[in-house]
Amino acid sequence: MGKLRRVGGEGNDLISELNDDVLVRVLDSLPTMADVARACAASRRWRHLSTRVPSLRFGFTEDGVDAKPKRREKFYRFVAFVNHVLDARAASAGIEQLAISIELYDRGAAHAVAAWIRYVMRHAAKSLALDLHLPEDPSFADFNTIDLDDLSMVSRRLETMTLSLAYVRLRLPAAATATAVVFDSLVDLSFKGIRLVGAGADSSRLCAATPLEH
Amino acid sequence: MATGSGAAAAAADAEEKESGSRMITLTSNEGKAFVVTEASARQSATIRSMVDDGGCVDKGFPLPNVDSKTLARVIQYCDEHGNKEAHTVDERAALAKFDKDFIAELDADKAFLYDVTMAANYLHIQGLFALTTQCIADTIKGKTPEEIRTAFGIEYDLTAQDEEEIKEEDTHA
Numbered sequence: 001m002g003k004l005r006r007v008g009g010e011g012n013d014l015i016s017e018l019n020d021d022v023l024v025r026v027l028d029s030l031p032t033m034a035d036v037a038r039a040c041a042a043s044r045r046w047r048h049l050s051t052r053v054p055s056l057r058f059g060f061t062e063d064g065v066d067a068k069p070k071r072r073e074k075f076y077r078f079v080a081f082v083n084h085v086l087d088a089r090a091a092s093a094g095i096e097q098l099a100i101s102i103e104l105y106d107r108g109a110a111h112a113v114a115a116w117i118r119y120v121m122r123h124a125a126k127s128l129a130l131d132l133h134l135p136e137d138p139s140f141a142d143f144n145t146i147d148l149d150d151l152s153m154v155s156r157r158l159e160t161m162t163l164s165l166a167y168v169r170l171r172l173p174a175a176a177t178a179t180a181v182v183f184d185s186l187v188d189l190s191f192k193g194i195r196l197v198g199a200g201a202d203s204s205r206l207c208a209a210t211p212l213e214h
Numbered sequence: 215m216a217t218g219s220g221a222a223a224a225a226a227d228a229e230e231k232e233s234g235s236r237m238i239t240l241t242s243n244e245g246k247a248f249v250v251t252e253a254s255a256r257q258s259a260t261i262r263s264m265v266d267d268g269g270c271v272d273k274g275f276p277l278p279n280v281d282s283k284t285l286a287r288v289i290q291y292c293d294e295h296g297n298k299e300a301h302t303v304d305e306r307a308a309l310a311k312f313d314k315d316f317i318a319e320l321d322a323d324k325a326f327l328y329d330v331t332m333a334a335n336y337l338h339i340q341g342l343f344a345l346t347t348q349c350i351a352d353t354i355k356g357k358t359p360e361e362i363r364t365a366f367g368i369e370y371d372l373t374a375q376d377e378e379e380i381k382e383e384d385t386h387a
Contacts, residue, residue, distance in 0.1 A: 013367045014366070015366040018331065029347050035355055038362065041372075042362045043363070044373075044376065047376060
């Protein structure tokens with residue numbers, strides 16, 4: 001037996017002999033935070049590791065749920081789960097990545113998403129990836145607008161931002177406060193399917209504000 | 215290996231270093247010596263930085279935390295990734311196939327898988343560490359806490375307060 005493993009493990013519990021750094025990396029390799037939450041409910045040791053996982057990945061799909069009220073309930077529970085995890089992590093440093101993927105055929109996601117973007121700005125994550133597919137219905141336009149015009153979009157740590165937004169409107173800070181969009185550290189920025197709304201909204205304004213490496 | 219004093223020998227030495235054909239000795243905690251190419255040893259960031267800092271390459275590197283069985287397996291991975299090219303599609307496919315077979319064999323012996331994982335962490339062998347931790351994660355994926363405890367033989371030690379908190383989290387998930 002290698003000396004690297006912790007001694008004193010009982011029975012067949014070999015995995016708990018691995019050190020914390022290794023177990024955190026294992027948790028970080030799980031596909032979503034739902035898996036992390038289940039793993040961290042296994043024992044006290046694992047519970048203590050949950051707040052050290054650097055990548056927070058969440059995924060939502062309506063697949064497998066037929067009734068509309070149930071779909072909505074499932075989505076609200078998903079939003080509550082994301083918010084619960086983000087709250088629990090708000091005090092701890094070391095969030096490297098926030099990735100949220102949502103496929104939704106009902107309205108009502110934009111508000112939650114705006115709050116998550118604000119969270120990333122506040123808590124200095126290195127990477128943000130949002131993949132949203134919202135319903136293609138003009139009457140949902142207001143519900144599908146992510147309102148960030150009161151947000152001071154400043155991050156000195158964000159390096160990668162990928163926004164893949166289908167049928168989503170993104171309202172950024174008004175031209176008068178354009179300097180409020182500052183990403184000093186951003187090296188990779190990608191947009192897919194985004195429509196910018198409001199006076200003077202064009203992508204060059206966004207890109208001009210960022211020192212991207214080409 | 216050879217430390218010549220003449221200019222020609224020095225040039226040959228530099229060339230050897232360049233091509234990664236210099237040999238390096240790694241010694242397990244049982245005192246068993248393994249001679250590997252520098253290209254293979256450089257898969258380990260720990261050894262790489264010791265070599266680049268002008269460490270005592272000739273004396274070799276004792277690894278007091280790694281036993282012979284584990285080291286032999288780790289070297290098998292490093293040889294494959296350090297000594298072989300990965301430029302063409304075919305070469306990369308061959309490496310991917312090696313990784314797949316390598317991890318499947320390890321996965322069948324959990325205690326050994328954890329030993330190799332710990333050694334990969336200690337020696338900072340990025341690719342091997344990613345491979346083994348992903349393998350462990352794949353066993354956890356999709357399981358309930360109870361199924362995870364069963365799969366890994368983890369003892370139930372949660373307090374009433376833990377249970378309460380987990381129940382609270384569960385209403386959200």
